[in-house]
Amino acid sequence: MDRIYNFSAGPSMLPLEVLQKAQKELVCYKDCGMSVMEMSHRSKDFEEIIFGAEDTLRELMDIPSEYAVLFLQGGASLQFAMAPLNLMRSYHAADFVNTGQWSKKAISEASRYGVANVVASSEDAMFNYIPDLNEDIFNTEVDYTYLTLNNTIYGTHIPNENLPNIPGVPLVGDMSSNILGEAYDIKKFGLVFAGAQKNLGQAGVTIVIVHKSLIGNHMDITPTMLQYSTHEKERSLYNTPPTYAIYFAGLVFDWVKQLGGVGEMQKLNEEKAAVLYDFLDNSQLFKGTVVKKDRSLMNIPFVLPTDELNAEFLKQASASGFANLKGHRSVGGMRASIYNAMPIEGVKALVELMGKFEITHK
Amino acid sequence: MDRIYNFSAGPSMLPLEVLQKAQKELVCYKDCGMSVMEMSHRSKDFEEIIFGAEDTLRELMDIPSEYAVLFLQGGASLQFAMAPLNLMRSYHAADFVNTGQWSKKAISEASRYGVANVVASSEDAMFNYIPDLNEDIFNTEVDYTYLTLNNTIYGTHIPNENLPNIPGVPLVGDMSSNILGEAYDIKKFGLVFAGAQKNLGQAGVTIVIVHKSLIGNHMDITPTMLQYSTHEKERSLYNTPPTYAIYFAGLVFDWVKQLGGVGEMQKLNEEKAAVLYDFLDNSQLFKGTVVKKDRSLMNIPFVLPTDELNAEFLKQASASGFANLKGHRSVGGMRASIYNAMPIEGVKALVELMGKFEITHK
Numbered sequence A, B: 001m002d003r004i005y006n007f008s009a010g011p012s013m014l015p016l017e018v019l020q021k022a023q024k025e026l027v028c029y030k031d032c033g034m035s036v037m038e039m040s041h042r043s044k045d046f047e048e049i050i051f052g053a054e055d056t057l058r059e060l061m062d063i064p065s066e067y068a069v070l071f072l073q074g075g076a077s078l079q080f081a082m083a084p085l086n087l088m089r090s091y092h093a094a095d096f097v098n099t100g101q102w103s104k105k106a107i108s109e110a111s112r113y114g115v116a117n118v119v120a121s122s123e124d125a126m127f128n129y130i131p132d133l134n135e136d137i138f139n140t141e142v143d144y145t146y147l148t149l150n151n152t153i154y155g156t157h158i159p160n161e162n163l164p165n166i167p168g169v170p171l172v173g174d175m176s177s178n179i180l181g182e183a184y185d186i187k188k189f190g191l192v193f194a195g196a197q198k199n200l201g202q203a204g205v206t207i208v209i210v211h212k213s214l215i216g217n218h219m220d221i222t223p224t225m226l227q228y229s230t231h232e233k234e235r236s237l238y239n240t241p242p243t244y245a246i247y248f249a250g251l252v253f254d255w256v257k258q259l260g261g262v263g264e265m266q267k268l269n270e271e272k273a274a275v276l277y278d279f280l281d282n283s284q285l286f287k288g289t290v291v292k293k294d295r296s297l298m299n300i301p302f303v304l305p306t307d308e309l310n311a312e313f314l315k316q317a318s319a320s321g322f323a324n325l326k327g328h329r330s331v332g333g334m335r336a337s338i339y340n341a342m343p344i345e346g347v348k349a350l351v352e353l354m355g356k357f358e359i360t361h362k
Helices: A016-024 A044-060 A075-087 A099-109 A228-233 A245-259 A263-280 A307-319 A344-358 B016-024 B046-063 B075-087 B100-111 B227-232 B244-258 B262-282 B307-319 B342-358
Strands: A066-071 A095-099 A113-123 A143-150 A171-174 A190-195 A208-213 A299-303 A335-339 B066-073 B093-098 B116-123 B146-149 B173-176 B191-195 B206-211 B299-301 B336-337
Touching: A016 A245, A044 A066, A044 A245, A066 A095, A075 A099, A075 A143, A075 A171, A075 A190, A075 A208, A095 A099, A099 A113, A099 A143, A099 A335, A099 B262, A190 B075, A208 A228, A245 B244, A263 A299, A263 A344, A307 A335, A307 A344, A335 B146, A344 B075, B016 B244, B046 B066, B046 B244, B066 B227, B075 B100, B075 B146, B075 B173, B075 B191, B075 B206, B100 B116, B100 B146, B100 B173, B262 B299, B262 B342, B307 B336
Parallel strands: A095 A113, A095 A143, A143 A171, A171 A190, B093 B116, B093 B146, B146 B173, B173 B191
Antiparallel strands: A066 A208, A190 A208, A299 A335, B066 B206, B191 B206, B299 B336
């Protein structure tokens, strides 16, 4: 079957070139006589893969040597516990901005290990905007300030230029759905984490970028595997890491580098998103759900005037080879997730379909 | 390059047929128009994959419905914490048999959350045997009894018929390196876990089989992601699971089923191991390191009389296309890991090489 345009929020579309490269060397990697999956994680060949991936990511995101780059497991959901267990050590408290379901999960988990202050929230409008992040709202006597940088479900984001700067308080960012999709100055953060299954490859590996000064002061109750220090000491080789997912992420890093890096990816993503947002802004029928200034480059939710029309459009889209456009149940309607690997042709084809639908349903 | 015989202790050799099938459908799975890696974990296609894999594993291991089968992350190392956090609830204590490095890690982690009684140990002889598991040595006022069922480093195992039966005390077994390699009666256990990277596929997914009566009574400090109940409720879909590793494990389960199931695998493994053990028992030069009655079917350590000979043999083996035969540093010499996917031809070829080496070094 032909490849289809897959608008899934994650796991999601991956670059065809990367899939093809992985396919080619799946049974036998280079001249190793074995698959990457069969390599000892202590072998020279695998060390080249994991340390090479780390080097490329450091280059792409301009990560200084004062930060550790870790390849872990468990997704953002496990980081919701690891962040407080490792960082909530002086004030036993952290500030959170509640911008949706993922922030709420992070708040709920952190509040089991300390005080989680919700200093701002957009829940009053079904998270269709990012609250004002004026520095006055934040506390300084907390162990960290926590932000979800891109909200997959609601389609909002906090770009680099809007990050608050709270003197003496490390910033923690969940970058799961926009890492390598838009540029951030990593030096503004104490800790950044991201599950791989949106912009980095396959589910099963979680990237953690953490300032070394925040490592090694975890709570006593922290399981060994949940201590950042365990993994920093062993360069992510304390136990067997998800070797194939790390290899695959390395291929994706190479792909981003070949395309010109994160700045170039962001430009492409802005062009892609503009195609859809421009259509939505001019449509009489389709409507974006997010306040303009806070629109995500990655996830674009939109609705039709009635549930019946939503259902009809989704049926047509699916029949035309556009997969996974159904919106999250809490927003309804549609959601187009257009991560790095979604080509602009996919977005244009979607907009064409929407245009036709509008003409026949005016 | 040709495929080589890979004797790695894990990640390790995988069935060529399975690698080829995965390769064929890597870019496009069936008529889905996308890779398995790109599928939403909430999609019907992926549900078929994960629930299908669960069904096959239940069939292969004859797992009753009173047990949950979970696909988690973090390897056995994370289970070393999850077992006590979830199970050490009435007596705040458990019994351990120390049969090597993995048992020691499990003991060390459990002792952070309760009392870890070491009721028997073979450390006095560098773990080259399994202590007598007479039921008298075990306590009954503990939350569980813990065994490492196969010891990758030292080459010992505890077969099904030697499992102790301690009335009222759940048995916990680390089956990481012999799951699906030899048959166990799962009803003898309360909890079994296994990292996938030896007999089940690629690193990054951990199989947990747990009696439902042991779920839901975790300690308050347990992170949500480390509670068995979290994953049981959502059938391993609480958050994004390692989708591709689960798919691949499902392919391996199918392969075992096609070969006749676990009983048949065990027979093949006994034949394979006998080829090497028979040679060792008759050799004047090579020597197995493990007491006969406790020899593993999966990992076979052996030594030559001097470090120089060990090094020379390893050099010859490597040049002849036998990879990863170097023994663990704590045992020295050689170790042949011959999991399910190692064909008997590989073991015979190794023995042939050893025979030639013996003739030229008498």
